[in-house]
Amino acid sequence: MLPKRAIQSVVRSTVCLVLGCVLSHSAVADDxxxxxxxxxxxxxxxxxxxxxTGSIASMxxxxxxxVATGKLIATTDDREARIRQAIAATQLDVARRKIKDGLSTEQAEAAVGSTRQAAKEQEMLKRVANKKATNLVRIAATEKASEVAKNELDRALASRRAYAQSISTSEIEGLRLAYEKSILETQQAKSEHEIEELSAQAETEAAAGHLWLVQQSKLELRQAEVDEKINELNLELARQQTELANLEVLRHQVVSPIDGVVVEIHRRPGDWVTEGExxxxxxxxxxxxxxxxxxxxxxxxxxxxxxxxxxxxxxxxxxxxxxxxxxxxxxxxxxxxxxxxxxxxxxxxxxxxxxxxxxxxxxx
Structure with missing residues (x-):
């Protein structure tokens, strides 16, 4: 059996411990x-x-x-929107085909180069023709030969008149033939010269025509560049119209904007709804x-x-x-x-x- 003093000491220690715990708990509670x-x-x-706006097609x-974000909740009647979507897709195909099959700037540039080369060749032909047209040497030679033949014939005739036996008739005829031939050769040379002048004029006109073709091909090149740009813009426009048509179809689809739970349905299939309702x-x-x-x-x-x-x-x-x-x-x-x-x-x-x-x- 413990002494009384020891028992009192244990009691006091126990009371202090309990009070300490209570005070400690009160402090936590207070905090x-x-x-x-x-x-x-x-x-x-x-x-x-x-x-x-439209009738509800499905719920x-x-x-x-x-429902998860983006889950389809309902659709409104989208038949007209889908037809417009198909039209936009067709227009996009047409725009792409124009880009593919249209006259490219490369082809137009090649045409410009070809016409320029042809114009250069025609310019050379014109120069040759002009050179021939201004060449009078042959005419002068035939005229000189004609004068010589005439002088020989005149001398022969004068000699025969002075002395009949000085030159035979056949020689006279030969000289006359040579003179007449020289006259014909002169006429031929003049005729050929006229033809060469006409040819030079034709080549000059042809050269001018080739220059016009060069200008025309340049204009076609510019037009091809403009057409190419327009086709590119039309293609971009068709793309945007297709995107707009696709968006229009999507706007007939009602989707959930959040992850959540459906708690109320205001409209049913067949009901008419307005946009934003x-x-x-x-x-x-x-x-x-x-x-x-x-x-x-x-x-x-x-x-x-x-x-x-x-x-x-x-x-x-x-x-x-x-x-x-x-x-x-x-x-x-x-x-x-x-x-x-x-x-x-x-x-x-x-x-x-x-x-x-x-x-x-x-x-x-």
Whole structure:
């Protein structure tokens, strides 16, 4: 059996230990700020509108269905839009074919080079023809030969008149024939010279025509460049019109803008909707918000410690969540001196639902 003094010492030690624990727990409690009755709300609730006016052709979801971003929800009648899409695609094919089969600038440049070469060749032919046309040597030679033949014939005739036996008749006829031949040769030379002059004129006209062809080919080159640019612009225009037609078809498709759950369907297949009219309401559940009111004395702590712990009482158990304070109102309620704030938290498991109440704890 312990002595009385030892028992008293143990009792005093036990009391001190208990009091120390209580005091320590009170200190922790004093350091923690707790708030109750925060309401869980959705961050995103979207009334998905109709993209185009018309009748609803199909509805692919029902209330309660989960939808991902971009999932098709409904379609409106898009028959006219699809016809316009086909027309735009055909126009795009035509524009591409014009680019492929049109006169290219390379072909036009080749034509310019060819006509320039032909013009140079024709210029040389013109010079040759002009040279021939200005050559009078042959005419002068035939005229000189004709004069010589005439002089010989005149001398022979004069000699025969003086002395009949001095030259025979056959010699006279030969000289006369030579003279007449020289006259014909002179006429032939003059005729050929006239032909050469006409040929020179023809070659000159042909050279001028080739120069005109060069100018024409240059103009065709410019036109080809302009046509090529226009075809390129038409091709770009056709592309844009095709994109516009494709977009028009897509605007008849109503898709979900967020990951969420369909909670309300405003219109059904066959109903008439106007552009911008709500068709389906989708809410995001994988990330939620808790809204509440804090005493003015706790506002500074909320701002200093954005990370908080959340406790949500569900039907099955208490759910713990880590949240972040994203908004503290700058307005103070003049009656109760409270400030509105909200916390966002992850809800990937979809356990917490909007409308639930939760409590918050933070350590400043």
């Amino acid at each position: 923690t700020i707790a708030m109750d009755d925060l309401i869980v709300t959705v961050i995103e609730s979207i009334d998905v509108p109709a993209g185009r 692919t979801v029902r209330e309660g269905d989960s 709500p068709m389906v309401r989708v809410i995001r559940l994988n990330r939620l918000r808790a809204e509440g009111f804090a005493n003015l004395d706790d506002v500074s702590a909320l701002k200093r410690s954005p990370q908080v712990n959340l406790r949500i009482q569900t039907a099955e158990s208490v759910v713990q969540r880590s949240g972040k304070i994203v908004f503290v109102s700058p307005e103070i309620d003049p009656v109760n001196k409270q400030v509105r704030f909200w916390v966002e938290f992850d809800n990937s498991d979809l356990v917490v639902l909007p409308g639930m109440r939760l409590s918050l704890e933070l350590t400043p």
